[in-house]
Amino acid sequence: MGEAIVVTSGKGGVGKTTSSANIGTALALKDKRVCLVDTDIGLRNLDVVMGLENRIIYDLVDVVTGRCKIHQALVKDKRFDNHLYLLPAAQASDKTAVTPEQMKALIDELKQEFDYIIIDCPAGIEQGFKNAVAGADRALVVTTPEVSAVRDADRIIGLLEKEEHIAPPRLIINRIRNHLMKNGDMLDVDEITTHLSIELIGIVVDDDEVIKSTTHGEPIALNPNSKASIAYRNIARRILGESVPLQPLDDEYKGVFSRLKKFFGGK
Amino acid sequence: MKKNQNVVIKGTKEGLILHLCDTCSYDDLKKELDERLTENSFLHNDSHPILVKVHSGNRYLTEAQKDELRDLIRSRKNLLVEAFESNVMTREEAARLKAENEIVSVARIIRSGQVLEVPGDLLLVGDVNPGGKVMAGGNIFIMGALKGIAHAGVNGDSAAIISASVMKPTQLRINDCITRAPDEGFPEHEKRGMECAYIDEDNRIVIDRLQVLMHLRPNLTRLEGGF
DSSP, X not given: OOEEEEEEOSSTTSSHHHHHHHHHHHHHHTTOOEEEXXXXXXXXXXXXXXXXXXXXXXXXXXXXXXXXXXXXXXXXOGGGTTSEEEEOOOSSSOGGGSOHHXXXXXXXXXXXXXXXXXXXXXXXSSHHHHHHHHTOSEEEEEEOSSHHHHXXXXXXXXXXXXXXXXXXXXXXXXXXXXXXXXXXXXXXXHXXXXXHOSEEXXXXXXXXXXXXXXXTTOOGGGOTTSHHHHHHHHHHHHHTTOOOOOOOOOGGGGOHHHHHHHHTTOO | OOSSOSEEEEEOSSOEEEEXXXXXXXXXXXXXXXXXXXXXXXXXXXXXXXXXXXXXXXXOOOHHHHHHHHHHHHTSTTEEEXXXXXXXXXXXXXXXXXXHTOEEEEOSOBOTTXXXXXXXXXXXXXXXXXXXXXXXXXXXXXXXXXXXXXEEOXXXXXXXXXXXXXXXXXXXXXXXXXXXXXXXXXXOOOOOOSEEEEEOTXXXXXXXXXXXXXXXXXXXXXXXXXX
């Protein structure tokens, strides 16, 4: 019996889809059977980020309304032989095409077969959110170090705490810009965690590589050299129950080369 | 004259007290009250109005009955009902009274979009985050940080106070007074620990050290005996 994890944030554009794709990828790299479920009906893009858009034949709404079997709608990611699947959202319907009860039944069915089901939640707190959390056992709340995102995360955590079937949510702080945080021009990690007072499961620095990789439809987690990739892999390990220390934010840690340069009096 | 009088009129310095018998029927009582007020002609000299207190003993009077008696008494020119007193009250009234005088303790974080309302005093073990709101009929005591909105004395109690370990509210409301956070943010003044907010003589909400309360609101003490 697998576990369903919903990735949510309240505010749009903080990196729910990117986080879902990369955590799913990182779990698949750890030899877990993972199914990504896009619940953003009408505004789907998890398939694009994963580079699987052209393989979609059926979607979530087709499954729920009985137009196809669940296996027909699952898109297999060939890069991870048999470990990673995507259940895409419908693009031609809207959030009301599915009810929370239908979603729960669907997720329960997927749980029979997969180790982890990562549910990508749409922005907002309406029907789409209710659908996404209906079948979840755990929740990850994504926020960026901005007051607006933190405020929305707070609201979402309040709503998640009301859902009795979900374990206490855990926090991902995304798009950290170290220089701004150091100068106090951005909320820092401690401030956010004490404010929201939930467990922190990972921090991800703002990395140009992330944008590059989404453009090419390849999750950053596949690239072992990027900081963001390591962050997502660490989050996956923490989901699996390993205890992994947080990455240091300092830039000094860039590599041997820059350290050598520094040693010889360079900047 | 009857042996058992259902209505006894007593005069005091403050005015009249009507003792109503609590064993006879309400209709008899009303009739007799009417008679007694009529026969006591001394009540009819048109001096300044006389205040009347009505004691109904163990009889429960509904609001409608109270109105009826009030009208009956007022129809005698210079009599004015000041108050009704009774030994009994309904279960709901008792429950409401108890709720209004109770401290409800809640251990959780009030997050953005959440509203917590209690009829009496509130003891919150946790924070109120921005966008969250706590409301109480009485006082509000917050053992964490107040960063959202707190509204004390919602039902018109201007003596209510709000206290918090970290006082950084977006808005404070006591009864119908409202203040908001200064635009430039809260000054990083010297640590004075817990703070409290109350309405001062000028009808404005002020924030001060918690310790001033023992002089300003001595009735916050509910300890009987002790020390």
